[in-house]
Amino acid sequence: MRDLAPTLLSWDRFAVASVVAVRGSAPRPAGAAMAVGPSGEVIGSVSGGCVEAEVYDLARTVLETSRPALATFGCSDDTAFSAGLTCGGSLDVLVQRDSPPLRAALRAALDGHPLSVRFAAEGRVFTESWLPPPRLLVFGAIDHAAAVAEIGRFLGYRVTVCDARPIFATPARFPAAHEVVVDWPHRYLASTHTDESTAVVVLTHDPKFDIPVLTEALSRPLAFVGALGSRRTHAERLSRLRAAGVPPAELTRLRSPVGLDLGGRSPSETAVSIAAELVATRCGGTGLPLFSLSTPVHRPLESHGTDLPQRRRHEGRPAARPVAGHADGVPGAQCGEVPVLLGAGQVPRDARVGLGRGGG
Structure with a gap:
């Protein structure tokens, strides 16, 4: 309702x-x-x-x-x-x-x-x-971020787009976002409230932005931490995160390259791919075509992958x-x-x- x-x-x-x-x-x-x-x-x-x-x-x-x-x-x-x-x-x-x-x-x-x-x-x-509603924090004011913000809002998230560059981080460029913040991503994340339902998607493609914000994100009990980039970028990113002192257990939580393999290339198609992984992670889905499975189409929410942590988060809510x-x-x-x-x-x-x- x-x-x-x-x-x-x-x-x-x-x-x-x-x-x-x-x-x-x-x-x-x-x-x-x-x-x-x-x-x-x-x-x-x-x-x-x-x-x-x-x-x-x-x-x-x-x-x-x-x-x-x-x-x-x-x-x-x-x-x-x-x-x-x-x-x-x-x-x-x-x-x-x-x-x-x-x-x-x-x-x-x-x-x-x-x-x-x-x-x-x-x-x-x-x-x-x-x-x-759960929060979706999108770091990097690029075209992909506009599409991710739009589909994130459609899925019921409260969407924030953050970038340190004021010429790019404007409400006019991201009309679907609930708020657009001009700040260094890691500094904003360190100062904002998150919980076990919060999702973070990093789209900056720049180590000086990526590494600090991912270091902060992976230290928090978030529902989802993803980063855009090629497999080569991901390998370099992992090396930099290890050098920054991120523990191996936390590195396993990083979903990079972010998104499911849908084959799309455009910002909108990439956003659908990222959104599909968000839903699959939240609901415990396989990401496989339904016709290839024999399990019930509508699975009980008790079996969803991240629902129980999300329910436990209620203990810390007002x-x-x-x-x-x-x-x-x-x-x-x-x-x-x-x-x-x-x-x-x-x-x-x-x-x-x-x-x-x-x-x-």
């Missing part, structure tokens, strides 16, 4: 449908959301197209009646095939109207505040928590601020008990939904 916040806040009224439970295989995980606006316009998705029409109709009804609804779609349902959910799983969808507390929560989320929102429907209470959800008197305090999401393991990094105890 947080991803839809800018549009939701621009509408004078809306109904939003959120996936609150997933069992078996489904196209979208818990936390996926779709919203319907005042004139029937729609944004977002709860199933990748499978049950959108039925959820849309339900959302229109909730928009008119202001009564929240909880519906289940799945193969055990006689109407599942006609609804289009043919992937073998089932999902529960909570649909609710907008409310002042919900709007306040969406505004706080856009400002980067961690928070927890409670919703109630049919005697059940659900909690959805939003953490600030506590989520409790915010009341639907305007039906549900208290703002966080649920007394929020177990693992219904539909075991289907918990996306930035949206956790759980069944809590009613009554606060």
Whole structure:
């Protein structure tokens, strides 16, 4: 839902449908959301197209009646095939109207505040928590950086582009970046907050920039450290990093040359390659074509390669601020008990939904 916040806040009224439970295989995980606006316009998705029409109709009804609804779609349902959910799983969808507390929560989320929102429907209470988006730090104000910033923002990162050269590091050259910083890369990295979800991509191609910033990056518990360059450049870079005193164990974390082997050459194609490696690293993917594998297409997030470290990072984050959800008197305090999401393991990094105890 947080991803839809800018549009939701621009509408004078809306109904939003959120996936609150997933069992078996489904196209979208818990936390996926779709919203319907005042004139029937729609944004977002709860199933990748499978049950959108039925959820849309339900959302229109909730928009008119202001009564929240909880519906289940799945193969055990006689109407599942006609609804289009043919992937073998089932999902529960909570649909609710907008409310002042919900709007306040969406505004706080856009400002980067961690928070927890409670919703109630049919005697059940659900909690959805939003953490600030992960950071992507791109060092080197070159054409490749503009493309990496654009695709990084598309993937949900908060993107910073940093370069010591003010003539190149300008907001006009990197419109997709959330911020453009003029500073020496290593000095900026040493002074900025990072955590185990932060990704660093170094594109500078210059040892006087590369070595200091990579030395700093590899000393931190980051999710991803990558550097652009040829294999010869990589070999020289490793030699310089060893001379700078970087331990062998830290050198093994460096992804260089960065990106998956897609065969592209242009800045945009290179950015796709880098983004593919970011996703594969975060989600524990193989990087192989799906048709060559026999494993499930949608793997449980519990098995993702870097998800558990990312969950552990929550211990160092500020506590989520409790915010009341639907305007039906549900208290703002966080649920007394929020177990693992219904539909075991289907918990996306930035949206956790759980069944809590009613009554606060």
